[in-house]
Amino acid sequence: MESKNTPAVDGQPHATPKGHLHPMSVAMRDIAAIFGNQGFGIAYGPELEDEFHNFDALRVAGDHPARDMQDTFWTQEKPPRVPRTHCTSVTVRELERMAKEGLTELRMINPGKVFRNEATDATHEAQFYQLDGFAVGPVGTVTLAHLKGVWTRFYQEYIGPNAKIRFRPSYFPFTEPSVEVDLWFEAPGKEGRWLEMFGAGMLHPGVLENAGLDPKKVAGFAWGGGLERLIMVKYGVPDVRFFHNGDIRFVYAFDEKQI
Template sequence: MTDNDLASLVDAARAAFASAGTPADLENAKAQFTGKSGRITDLMKGLAALPVEEKKTRGAAINTAKQAIEAALTARRRELADAELALQLQAESLDVSLPGRVREQGGLHPVMLAMERIEQIFASMGFDVADGPEIESDWHSFTSLNNPPNHPARSMQDTFYVDIQGDDGIPYNLRPHTSPMQVRYAHQHVKRFADRVKAGEPMPEIRVIAPGRTYRVDSDATHSPMFHQVEGLWLGESISFKDLKVVFTDFCRTFFESDDLKLRFRPSFFPFTEPSAEIDIQFQSGPLSGRWLEVAGSGQVHPNVVRNMGLDPEQVTGFAFGTGADRLAMLRYGVNDLRQFFEGDIRFLRQFR
């Protein structure tokens, strides 16, 4: 093969490489020229039959042609890689003229805002804040609160149970109210000050609220199977219904920032208080003005409940109340459907940040 033939071979390789549109096509073209059965390989094998002097000359010419073909192959590989990268960059391109994506500042859930406000108000009145388990024993949830098994007052509350049994053989429940924490707190209080009582000193007052999640089978625009409740307890010497009215009236007027808010105590029944009353409020201005709205249940703690707390009802009296934090949040923020609090709609929640 002459030098002109080698030059033609290089041109043919360059043309074949240029027409290869993909890396796979390029590798197929390469095999025709520098592969094991390629044309350059065949020429290198034919050198063995040539005289020594001619072998050197022809070998150098063939090697020069091979280098030119490999250079053309490398250049084409780079071109295909650059083209593929350009397509990838185009597909993943960013419009730098768009505004940047900033992480929005988060905020507390409206119910949590209401809970914090409730805790702060009662803390200013000297109330402690108690916390406890959401899975409770039957005794703490009902029996200790003067609500024994088969009592009709249980029908709307003993609704969620778990596969854990207490020592009495009755399954544990998802607490329907935070009242069990009143009993738990009282027991801890009595134990804490037992030595002081033995020494003849009076038992310090119990003044506590118990906020937290509670559970009942109930679901509509103003009720949820899971809801938040705040219960309060004040026990001491000569703590009366009058104190209840003063404390809860002051709380409501502070929470809603309305000094002309009116409260009404309607006679009712709860097994754990006697006498008992529902508490209604009435706004004097705004979209809800003139309507009586129920916000809490309350009453003087029943003597049996005081005994179950480890205290003597002849020496200690007091009141208890329970209010829904979700309900108070709805009234404070003007929300007319409780379910909006728990649907996770960012558009709704963002306005409370």
């Protein structure tokens, strides 16, 4: 008599019949938790944005180079819309909500997909995710020093206790002052080095006004940077194009353990 058994031995560690989360989801849960502990909610907005929220409200004027066809996708609609070029558009929408609801403080992270009309390579994709965010409060309560504190804490919890950050002067039309934020990263078995991670700054008073807030009363910081980049640094992923090509080999390229 023959009896069939379920195979019990596998050469690989994935013996579980459970499926797998995309590493981006795994990462976002950790990120959400760390920011949640610092008072940040999570905000969403449309991926297909109008010009006002993607550009004008952020002081990216009608003749600004960022609006050119070679940087931004435009739809054939009339008036045209843009697959958003950053999630700072969500910040604008949240600031508008603050004004409408009469809020004086709010902290949000805005993770989401963004689009750039640019050639792709190992570090550039035409579609990628950004982790944008902001904190706004009564003048004097949310400062550039707080941006440093929030992100130092984030990296120490997410990357490792030796993580530290530094600011370098930069420029964005929607923040003043503007900074680039570098992360001190020690990859296992390698010497530490500074990595350029994201742009940030104090929200420009003109942006607060455009959203209907009074810059004499409230102020705050905002930042925006690639989410894939953060994951690439943490887990040593060499190529950003792995993330959104639907390939399950990438999803299974990280041995996972549920906590």
